[in-house]
Structures are given as C-alpha cells and as structure tokens.
Amino acid sequence: MKRLILALLLLLPLPGAAEEIVAGLSQSSVSITADYAGSEILIYGAVKREAPIAPGRGLRVIITVEGPRLPIVVRRKERSWGIWMNDDRLRPGPVPSFYAVASSAPLDVALLPEEDLRRAITLPRILRGEDNTAQPFLDAVERIGRAEGRYFVQENSIALTEETLFRTDVGLPSDLTEGNYTVRLFLTREGRVIDEVKRTIWVRKAGLERFLYEAAHQWPLLYGLASLMLAGLAGWGAAALFARLRW
Amino acid sequence: MQLYLPIAEVAVNAYALIGIGGLVGFLSGLFGVGGGFLITPLLFMIGVPPGVAVATGANQVVASSISGVLAQLKRKAVDFRMGAVLLAGGLIGSAIGIWVFARLTAIGQVDLFVQLAYVLFLGVVGAMMMQESLRALWRARRAGAAQIRRAHVHTWVHGMPLKMKFRASGLYISVIPPLTIGAFVGFLSAVMGVGGGFIMVPAMIYLLGMPTKVVIGTSLFQIIFTTAFTTVMHAVSSQSVDIMLALLLILGGVVGAQFGARFGVRLKAEQLRILLAGMVLLVCFKVALDLVLTPAELYSIAPMALP
Numbered sequence: 001m002k003r004l005i006l007a008l009l010l011l012l013p014l015p016g017a018a019e020e021i022v023a024g025l026s027q028s029s030v031s032i033t034a035d036y037a038g039s040e041i042l043i044y045g046a047v048k049r050e051a052p053i054a055p056g057r058g059l060r061v062i063i064t065v066e067g068p069r070l071p072i073v074v075r076r077k078e079r080s081w082g083i084w085m086n087d088d089r090l091r092p093g094p095v096p097s098f099y100a101v102a103s104s105a106p107l108d109v110a111l112l113p114e115e116d117l118r119r120a121i122t123l124p125r126i127l128r129g130e131d132n133t134a135q136p137f138l139d140a141v142e143r144i145g146r147a148e149g150r151y152f153v154q155e156n157s158i159a160l161t162e163e164t165l166f167r168t169d170v171g172l173p174s175d176l177t178e179g180n181y182t183v184r185l186f187l188t189r190e191g192r193v194i195d196e197v198k199r200t201i202w203v204r205k206a207g208l209e210r211f212l213y214e215a216a217h218q219w220p221l222l223y224g225l226a227s228l229m230l231a232g233l234a235g236w237g238a239a240a241l242f243a244r245l246r247w
Numbered sequence: 248m249q250l251y252l253p254i255a256e257v258a259v260n261a262y263a264l265i266g267i268g269g270l271v272g273f274l275s276g277l278f279g280v281g282g283g284f285l286i287t288p289l290l291f292m293i294g295v296p297p298g299v300a301v302a303t304g305a306n307q308v309v310a311s312s313i314s315g316v317l318a319q320l321k322r323k324a325v326d327f328r329m330g331a332v333l334l335a336g337g338l339i340g341s342a343i344g345i346w347v348f349a350r351l352t353a354i355g356q357v358d359l360f361v362q363l364a365y366v367l368f369l370g371v372v373g374a375m376m377m378q379e380s381l382r383a384l385w386r387a388r389r390a391g392a393a394q395i396r397r398a399h400v401h402t403w404v405h406g407m408p409l410k411m412k413f414r415a416s417g418l419y420i421s422v423i424p425p426l427t428i429g430a431f432v433g434f435l436s437a438v439m440g441v442g443g444g445f446i447m448v449p450a451m452i453y454l455l456g457m458p459t460k461v462v463i464g465t466s467l468f469q470i471i472f473t474t475a476f477t478t479v480m481h482a483v484s485s486q487s488v489d490i491m492l493a494l495l496l497i498l499g500g501v502v503g504a505q506f507g508a509r510f511g512v513r514l515k516a517e518q519l520r521i522l523l524a525g526m527v528l529l530v531c532f533k534v535a536l537d538l539v540l541t542p543a544e545l546y547s548i549a550p551m552a553l554p
Contacts, residue, residue, distance in 0.1 A: 034491070037249040037258050077545045083538040085359045086547075140546030174249065174258035175294065209253040216254055216486045224482025227306045227490050228475055231497055235313025238501030242509075243321065 031206035060110035067098025068179030104158035112191035254489035268499025276507025279463030280444030302481035311500035318508035319464030336429025344437025369531035376524035459516040
C-alpha cells in the first residue's frame with residue numbers, strides 16, 4: 001500500500017498552487033456474516049499539491065464516517081404522582097445510526113466554527129435543533145449515542161507525515177446497521193476547508209444472515225411457521241432424548 | 248463466541264444466550280410459567296432491542312413449554328379438557344387485549360400501562376400465594392400427618408351452572424370460572440406481552456381448586472397455543488422474530504425445562520408455591536423500583552417505524 005501511495009505521488013503533475021486530497025480505504029465493503037464482531041477500516045491518503053509545501057501554516061486533516069440515517073423518536077421521562085412516565089417527545093427526523101470524527105489536531109484548532117456550520121462536520125453540528133425546546137432532546141441523542149459507542153470523536157488520531165501522507169483507523173462496532181456509510185475527508189489550513197473528498201463503504205448482510213433477513217421480510221408467515229416448527233421439534237426432541245436417558 | 252443476529256442486528260455472546268434460555272426453561276419446567284416476564288428483561292440487558300426480545304421470547308416459550316408438557320404428560324399431569332376450556336376463554340380475551348393495546352399505543356402510554364399492570368398483578372398474586380403457602384407449610388409442620396386431607400375446598404365457584412367433569416383434576420365444576428380466567432389471562436398476555444402463566448397457575452390452584460401437580464402441565468399446555476399464536480402474529484406484523492436468537496434460547500430452554508420438571512417432582516407442593524411466589528414478588532419489586540427511582544437517563548430513543 002505504501003508503494004501505491006508513493007507511486008501516486010510520483011505521478012502527480014506539478015504546475016499550479018492548490019492542494020487536494022487523494023484518499024483510499026482498506027475496504028470499500030463490509031459483509032456482515034454470522035461471526036461478524038466489528039471491523040477496523042483503514043483510511044489513508046495523501047495531499048496532492050503542485051507547488052512546494054507552504055511553510056508554517058497549519059495543515060490538518062479531518063475524517064468523518066457516517067452511518068445510514070434512521071428516523072427516531074426521543075422521549076423524556078417526567079415525574080408525576082410519584083412515578084416516572086414518558087411525558088414529552090421529539091421526532092427529530094433521520095439521525096445518523098453511526099458517526100465517527102477523526103482529526104490530526106484538536107477540532108477547535110483544525111476547524112473554524114463557520115466552516116463547521118457550512119459543512120456540518122462535528123457531532124453537535126450534525127445534531128442541531130431548530131429551537132431551544134428541541135436541543136435538550138438532541139443533546140440526549142448525542143449522549144446516548146456516545147455511551148453506546150455509536151458516536152465517537154478521536155482527536156489527534158490521524159497521523160499526518162511530512163504534511164503529505166496521512167492514515168487513521170476507524171473501528172466499526174459489532175451492532176452495525178445495514179446501508180451505505182459515507183466517509184468524508186476534509187483538508188483544512190488554519191481552520192478553513194480547502195478540499196473535501198467523499199468515499200462510500202457498503203455494509204451488507206451476507207450468507208446466512210442475508211437469507212434469514214430476506215426470508216423474514218418476504219415470506220413472514222412462512223418464516224413465523226418455520227420458527228414454530230423449530231420450537232416444536234426442539235421441544236419434542238429434548239423430551240424424547242431425556243425420556244430415553246431414564247434418569 | 249460472538250454471533251451476529253440477523254433481525255436484532257446486534258452481535259451477542261452465544262453462550263450467554265444458551266444460559267438465559269436454560270435458566271428460563273428450568274423455571275418453566277418447575278413452575279409451569281412460560282417465563283416471558285423474565286426473558287424479555289434479560290434479553291434487553293444484553294442488548295437485544297425490546298421488540299425483538301418480546302417476539303423471539305414468545306417463540307422460545309413455545310419450545311420449552313412443549314418440552315415441559317411432554318415431561319408432565321408421562322406423569323399424567325395434564326388436564327387436556329381444562330386446558331381446552333381455558334384456551335377458548337384465552338382467545339376471546341386476547342382479541343379484546345389486542346384492541347386495547349392498539350388504543351394505548353395511539354395514546355403513547357403503553358410502557359407505563361404494562362409496568363403498572365406488572366406491579367399490580369405480580370404484587371397481588373405473589374403476596375397472596377406467599378401468604379397462603381407459608382401458612383400451609385406451617386400448618387403441615389405443626390399438625391404432622393394427623394391433618395384431614397381434602398382434594399379441594401368448596402367455594403361459591405362450585406355453585407354455578409353448566410357443570411363439566413374434569414377427570415385429570417378430579418373436579419366437577421361449571422365451565423364459567425375457567426372460561427373467565429382464560430379470558431382474563433388472554434387479555435393480560437396480549438396487553439403485557441407475556442404468556443400469563445404466573446397468573447394462570449395461582450388462579451387454577453386457588454380459584455378452581457385444581458391440584459398443584461396437574462396445574463403445571465395444564466398451564467404449559469395452554470401456554471403453547473397462546474405463545475405460538477403470538478409468535479406468528481409478531482412474525483407477520485412486525486418481522487421481529489429472530490430465528491437465530493430463538494435457536495440458541497431454545498437449545499438452552501428445552502434442556503432447562505427437562506431439568507426443571509425433574510427437579511419439581513422432588514419438591515413439596517407448598518415449597519414449589521413459595522418459590523414461585525418469591526420469584527413473582529422479586530420481579531414485581533424490580534419493576535416497581537424502576538417506576539419510582541429517578542432514572543440515570545431521562546431520555547430514551549426508539550426507532551420510528553417507517554410508514
């Protein structure tokens with residue numbers, strides 16, 4: 001892989017002054033099989049430039065990985081008559097099922113607030129309510145997501161070498177939702193985004209998992225009866241086996 | 248060993264699932280309860296979404312109940328006639344229950360209603376059973392063998408019309424009480440998402456006066472059909488039955504049920520009832536605590552069904 005990056009670098013044309021990102025993923029698809037227990041995606045790349053490196057001006061890389069967005073309901077418990085019951089609720093529209101942010105420097109250094117506002121990069125920006133009543137609910141979505149390991153921020157986790165080569169690992173959890181995961185790579189200088197690149201990771205169930213999932217959704221009655229049959233056979237089988245043991 | 252579940256969409260430890268299945272199966276074989284009120288919170292604890300836990304739990308209960316009934320059948324401890332009458336009542340009750348459940352979902356207070364129902368019924372049933380069985384045990388210890396043995400106590404229940412003979416239970420009573428009990432339990436199981444064994448068993452013992460040994464097999468026989476119906480309903484309406492999860496729970500459950508049935512033979516009827524009462528009260532206490540104590544996280548997230 002290193003050789004590949006080197007080759008890419010040597011092929012770059014030289015004129016001009018802009019800096020661009022060239023990026024790759026260690027795998028562009030994840031198959032969820034029965035023994036799937038999470039996976040690490042290596043995200044790597046290089047800064048392509050047509051002039052010598054401008055000295056002394058902070059060059060940073062920020063990478064985000066976003067899972068498919070799903071509609072949710074957020075409920076808040078309120079105490080009434082001595083017991084806690086669901087009182088208020090919010091339907092914030094689709095929110096990412098997974099969101100990871102990695103950066104080569106602390107985010108407040110690597111990114112100006114107005115750039116975050118424009119491109120929605122950090123978690124609080126992604127989960128921004130329209131008004132003050134919605135915000136506590138969205139804060140809870142972020143808090144719960146972080147506690148469950150579906151949302152995380154890894155500052156300083158990108159290794160940026162010679163202001164040119166960079167790489168980072170992002171761990172996908174074991175309870176993964178099927179769908180397309182969007183990887184966004186941002187190149188910033190003094191907090192301003194100077195280039196943005198998008199990649200996609202396809203996450204799909206495979207093999208037996210795929211078959212069972214399809215069966216449950218396409219032939220639900222048959223699937224339900226098959227579950228019952230399994231239960232009946234197992235129940236009868238155990239009884240017969242233990243009767244034969246005569247213990 | 249981690250295993251990814253296709254419907255629940257989480258990876259869980261396979262041995263933990265077999266263990267949970269075994270524990271619930273054991274209790275099922277021992278007491279004649281389905282164990283739905285235990286399996287749902289246990290699965291939820293290891294990260295299975297509640298919807299999948301309820302539906303798949305029902306499927307597991309089918310298996311362990313079949314295993315348990317077959318074990319009881321060998322001891323001729325199943326009253327099929329009584330089971331059929333209870334089941335007939337149960338179907339009427341669950342039809343009403345499904346309607347009420349839909350209305351409560353529309354209002355958005357299903358969780359609260361279910362929890363309150365748990366506390367109320369588990370509390371009342373558990374306390375009554377505990378008090379009665381402790382007294383029986385105490386009396387037996389005092390009087391020794393000199394006590395007069397009666398098959399059952401005659402109450403107002405025995406004065407009703409439409410009488411029917413239930414040979415296995417040694418009863419000659421009206422069909423109205425079992426039908427009513429069946430309907431009531433069917434209603435509760437549709438609303439609370441449980442088989443209803445923990446209400447059915449005490450009702451059979453105390454209201455119908457059935458002998459404890461017959462009650463377990465008959466209750467399990469009835470539960471098979473209720474939970475089978477529930478499983479198919481869930482599979483068709485919400486696709487939330489996870490067959491992989493069910494398989495592991497069942498593996499543990501059917502074996503556990505055999506051990507439970509075997510272990511139950513060695514216990515006295517009073518001891519059995521005290522244990523069941525203790526367990527019912529424990530679950531009741533836990534649910535009540537959740538309602539009263541300030542939760543660590545006031546907010547909760549639920550996936551919204553796509554229209």
